[in-house]
Amino acid sequence: ETWRYAFEEAITDVQGVYATKFKEEVEANSDHEIQLFPYGTLGESADTMEQTQAGILQFVDQSPGFTGSLIPEAQVFFVPYLLPQDTEQLGEFFRTSKAINEMFPEIYAEQGLELLKMFPEGEVCMTTQEPVKSPEDLNEVKFRVMTNPLLVENYRAFGATPTPLPWGETYGGLQTGIIQGQENPMFWIESAKMYEVTEVITCAGHNNFTTAVMANKDFYDGLSEEDQQMIQDAMDVAFDHIIDYQKGLHEESLEKILEAKPSMTVNVLTEEERAPFVAAAEEVEAKFIEMTGDSGQELLEQFKADLAAVTE
Amino acid sequence: MQSQTDTTGTDDAPLEDYQSTLPGALGNIDNAISRIESVLLAAGVLLMALNTIANVIGRFIFQNSLFFSEELNRILIILITFAGISYAARHGRHIRMSAIFDALPVKPRKALMILIAVVTAIFMFGLAWYSTQYIMTQAGRGRVLPSLQIPVWIILIWVPVGFFMTGLQYALTAIKNLIEKDIYLSTGVLEGYDDDELEI
Amino acid sequence: MAMTIFSIMIVLLLLGFPMMIPLIVGAFVGFYSMFGGMGQMETMVQQMMAGIRPASLIAVPMFIFAADIMTRGQSAGRLIDLVMAFVGHLRGGLAVSTAAACTMFGAVSGSTQATVVAIGGPLRPRMQKAGYKDSFILALIVNSSDIAFLIPPSIGMIIYGVVSNTSIAELFIAGIGPGLLILALFSAYAWIYAVRNNVPTEERATWGERAGALQKALWPLGFPAIIIGGIYGGIFSPTEAAAACVFYAIILEMFVFRELDMRGLYDTAKSTGLITAVVFILVGAGAAFSWVISFAQIPQAILSGIGIDEMGQVGVLIVISIAFFIGCMFVDPIVVILVLVPIFAPVVNAVGLDPVLVGTIITLQVAIGSATPPFGCDIFTAIAVFKRPYWEVIRGTPPFIFILLCVSALLITFPQIALFLRDLAFSK
Numbered sequence: 001e002t003w004r005y006a007f008e009e010a011i012t013d014v015q016g017v018y019a020t021k022f023k024e025e026v027e028a029n030s031d032h033e034i035q036l037f038p039y040g041t042l043g044e045s046a047d048t049m050e051q052t053q054a055g056i057l058q059f060v061d062q063s064p065g066f067t068g069s070l071i072p073e074a075q076v077f078f079v080p081y082l083l084p085q086d087t088e089q090l091g092e093f094f095r096t097s098k099a100i101n102e103m104f105p106e107i108y109a110e111q112g113l114e115l116l117k118m119f120p121e122g123e124v125c126m127t128t129q130e131p132v133k134s135p136e137d138l139n140e141v142k143f144r145v146m147t148n149p150l151l152v153e154n155y156r157a158f159g160a161t162p163t164p165l166p167w168g169e170t171y172g173g174l175q176t177g178i179i180q181g182q183e184n185p186m187f188w189i190e191s192a193k194m195y196e197v198t199e200v201i202t203c204a205g206h207n208n209f210t211t212a213v214m215a216n217k218d219f220y221d222g223l224s225e226e227d228q229q230m231i232q233d234a235m236d237v238a239f240d241h242i243i244d245y246q247k248g249l250h251e252e253s254l255e256k257i258l259e260a261k262p263s264m265t266v267n268v269l270t271e272e273e274r275a276p277f278v279a280a281a282e283e284v285e286a287k288f289i290e291m292t293g294d295s296g297q298e299l300l301e302q303f304k305a306d307l308a309a310v311t312e
Numbered sequence: 313m314q315s316q317t318d319t320t321g322t323d324d325a326p327l328e329d330y331q332s333t334l335p336g337a338l339g340n341i342d343n344a345i346s347r348i349e350s351v352l353l354a355a356g357v358l359l360m361a362l363n364t365i366a367n368v369i370g371r372f373i374f375q376n377s378l379f380f381s382e383e384l385n386r387i388l389i390i391l392i393t394f395a396g397i398s399y400a401a402r403h404g405r406h407i408r409m410s411a412i413f414d415a416l417p418v419k420p421r422k423a424l425m426i427l428i429a430v431v432t433a434i435f436m437f438g439l440a441w442y443s444t445q446y447i448m449t450q451a452g453r454g455r456v457l458p459s460l461q462i463p464v465w466i467i468l469i470w471v472p473v474g475f476f477m478t479g480l481q482y483a484l485t486a487i488k489n490l491i492e493k494d495i496y497l498s499t500g501v502l503e504g505y506d507d508d509e510l511e512i
Numbered sequence: 513m514a515m516t517i518f519s520i521m522i523v524l525l526l527l528g529f530p531m532m533i534p535l536i537v538g539a540f541v542g543f544y545s546m547f548g549g550m551g552q553m554e555t556m557v558q559q560m561m562a563g564i565r566p567a568s569l570i571a572v573p574m575f576i577f578a579a580d581i582m583t584r585g586q587s588a589g590r591l592i593d594l595v596m597a598f599v600g601h602l603r604g605g606l607a608v609s610t611a612a613a614c615t616m617f618g619a620v621s622g623s624t625q626a627t628v629v630a631i632g633g634p635l636r637p638r639m640q641k642a643g644y645k646d647s648f649i650l651a652l653i654v655n656s657s658d659i660a661f662l663i664p665p666s667i668g669m670i671i672y673g674v675v676s677n678t679s680i681a682e683l684f685i686a687g688i689g690p691g692l693l694i695l696a697l698f699s700a701y702a703w704i705y706a707v708r709n710n711v712p713t714e715e716r717a718t719w720g721e722r723a724g725a726l727q728k729a730l731w732p733l734g735f736p737a738i739i740i741g742g743i744y745g746g747i748f749s750p751t752e753a754a755a756a757c758v759f760y761a762i763i764l765e766m767f768v769f770r771e772l773d774m775r776g777l778y779d780t781a782k783s784t785g786l787i788t789a790v791v792f793i794l795v796g797a798g799a800a801f802s803w804v805i806s807f808a809q810i811p812q813a814i815l816s817g818i819g820i821d822e823m824g825q826v827g828v829l830i831v832i833s834i835a836f837f838i839g840c841m842f843v844d845p846i847v848v849i850l851v852l853v854p855i856f857a858p859v860v861n862a863v864g865l866d867p868v869l870v871g872t873i874i875t876l877q878v879a880i881g882s883a884t885p886p887f888g889c890d891i892f893t894a895i896a897v898f899k900r901p902y903w904e905v906i907r908g909t910p911p912f913i914f915i916l917l918c919v920s921a922l923l924i925t926f927p928q929i930a931l932f933l934r935d936l937a938f939s940k
């Protein structure tokens with residue numbers, strides 16, 4: 001049988017590497033074949049999600065942040081400083097977190113989706129024209145965010161002027177100066193050439209871009225137990241592979257950036273410098289709870305408990 | 313040489329005074345719908361300009377982007393497109409390639425016009441049906457616009473309405489061609505009826 | 513399946529069906545045969561919506577609106593009078609100015625459709641008055657607008673850069689050489705056309721007349737100031753610049769020149785909405801059709817059969833050119849880039865081609881495809897805006913397409929046309 005799997009990035013980016021590994025595993029261990037559909041080839045993120053719900057696609061990789069319009073609770077990943085900042089702890093967090101492994105699958109199931117795996121894509125860093133050492137430095141900086149209320153709230157709390165701008169206009173907007181900043185994981189700053197039109201990279205450890213792989217639930221439930229197990233195993237192999245792959249990725253991407261543009265300044269904020277950003281996160285938490293109510297609060301608390309468990 | 317049936321060429325003048333050729337009350341309804349469509353078109357375009365520029369002003373003067381600006385434009389573009397396609401059908405303004413059509417003798421040309429109108433109407437009605445289904449699926453899933461928090465299905469209601477009204481226009485065109493002697497490109501637009509734009 | 517669908521679409525188009533029908537039927541047949549019935553037609557509707565969703569498309573109605581107000585009022589006329597005062601006495605001067613204006617406007621707006629409308633709208637009547645044939649004018653406008661793809665900023669190059677992990681800054685610079693070469697060749701052709709058809713020239717304006725024209729054009733010169741200054745000054749995105757032009761045009765024509773009343777504004781908005789709808793329903797239907805091609809992996813199937821791995825650099829470039837050229841005739845250029853670039857990436861690497869060169873050639877093919885029948889998006893924009901029949905709009909295109917194909921060949925033979933400036937700027 002041929003299964004179809006869509007994701008939100010190019011085939012050479014993190015989601016593409018994950019999908020390729022999964023495809024290899026499935027095709028090595030079964031007679032099934034997997035066709036991969038990278039970013040944009042079947043529409044935008046929301047489109048491929050709907051196509052998976054409709055059963056046209058069997059697998060889809062969609063980042064919970066983008067799922068916000070469908071599943072508001074999924075925006076918890078936009079609350080800053082909820083994930084471990086250390087790579088080892090992060091992998092452990094995703095393997096053991098009750099919020100991720102027990103609570104989220106139920107939420108997704110209500111939308112006809114079988115949550116197969118969530119994985120981190122790398123620490124989100126800011127790129128700007130001027131150095132950012134404190135929220136004051138973001139004052140009057142027009143900072144590009146995706147059209148998402150919580151992300152808007154995040155950068156407002158950080159002191160910037162959040163400016164929702166379509167992805168296609170971001171590069172040009174940085175070049176002409178409509179906006180002076182944007183955030184993304186390091187590999188994406190490299191591959192989307194954001195460094196060509198900004199001067200400073202600032203890593204404040206506020207977030208790690210998280211994504212989720214899902215299957216259409218009817219399709220998944222209709223599979224034999226062997227096939228389900230085979231898929232789970234392939235997901236586990238791909239997960240280990242991607243955690244491994246990412247260990248050097250942040251540094252490797254940074255190296256490539258510095259090689260292409262030696263004048264780029266890179267600042268990793270110290271604990272003291274991070275403190276005011278961490279404090280600002282409370283506002284974002286409040287907004288999240290306001291948007292999602294009790295179920296959001298429960299999720300947020302579980303996240304914090306899971307975080308405490310791996311960082312102690 | 314210029315094509316005699318410039319189907320896209322009915323100039324603005326007839327847009328002003330659309331008069332339904334339907335009899336009685338139906339004609340009044342048709343006229344009213346046409347008027348509503350034209351108001352929606354004009355209002356949609358003006359609002360889009362206003363919304364876009366308000367975002368710039370907000371960003372520069374008040375250091376505050378209108379976070380919903382993009383979503384509002386998205387709503388307006390759907391409104392404009394789907395109010396516009398039936399308005400365009402009414403005025404025979406949909407783009408087509410008429411070179412071969414124009415070269416045919418009268419009888420086959422009329423037959424072809426009826427075929428075109430019928431097939432187009434069928435596909436428009438079909439799309440009206442499936443877009444209704446799509447809206448119901450959307451409503452069932454409860455997807456909302458992230459900033460405005462409006463359910464997505466609400467902004468789509470123009471879609472089936474627009475397809476249906478367009479289908480209706482083409483169906484009426486087919487009927488008109490069956491009844492009348494002349495060839496009609498839409499209920500109100502006779503073939504060959506055309507201000508020659510070149511003579512300015 | 514692909515051949516059947518393409519044939520059906522072309523037959524329907526030639527028979528005179530509204531152009532949305534071939535595209536809708538193409539998508540419909542695809543959905544019906546892939547999913548064995550009507551079960552997934554909702555996704556077809558979804559993709560039609562997806563086609564008209566991109567925020568950058570908003571620039572199109574905004575520029576239509578602004579250009580329409582300017583043309584109905586005095587702004588456009590005064591600007592063109594200014595140009596004519598300087599080039600009216602030159603053979604083909606107006607045609608060359610039109611081509612150059614399209615290039616410049618494309619350079620800032622980044623949208624070929626907006627260029628067709630904003631530059632072509634006001635200039636076409638003047639060229640007609642000057643004695644150019646309409647089919648030549650339309651072809652000149654449509655094809656010159658496509659230079660916008662090559663001159664930065666270019667959304668096609670941004671997408672290519674992201675998908676292929678190529679420097680966007682380098683791509684932008686590499687596009688300038690071929691873009692200007694095309695402009696030069698179009699200008700040469702326009703001059704030859706004017707000479708051969710004996711297009712009359714005006715008397716050379718005196719410097720006094722030129723000063724007078726400049727003075728009359730002072731207010732309307734605010735438009736280029738808004739567009740160029742606003743975008744490069746970091747005040748507007750291209751879409752916002754379009755909306756700013758709308759407001760400036762309304763202020764000028766309603767309060768300064770007093771050519772436009774509320775009724776006129778309403779009618780202009782309505783006519784803008786109508787043109788927008790007629791174009792966007794085609795964009796939407798085209799997106800649904802593109803989805804079918806992409807989902808069925810038709811390009812992969814076709815390309816896997818031709819043994820591209822055994823070709824040298826030039827062979828690979830030729831295959832890429834042809835694939836993108838044909839793809840863009842039927843399918844939205846952005847989708848073509850997204851689908852085809854990853855397919856070609858390994859072989860581009862294997863034969864050691866410069867990805868910046870490949871990106872430039874692909875962008876050129878995309879530009880050509882957008883101006884090529886049957887389903888080039890700039891063609892139907894021109895039809896809707898100028899209210900001319902399909903045939904009339906495409907009749908004058910062959911010489912332009914020929915020039916563009918020559919430039920493709922030149923670019924493949926002499927990559928330095930693209931890479932010279934890049935090497936200079938990035939000292940490679």
Ligand code: NA
Nearest residue numbers: 622660663665
């Ligand atoms: Na451009």
Ligand code: NA
Nearest residue numbers: 840841887888
């Ligand atoms: Na095309």
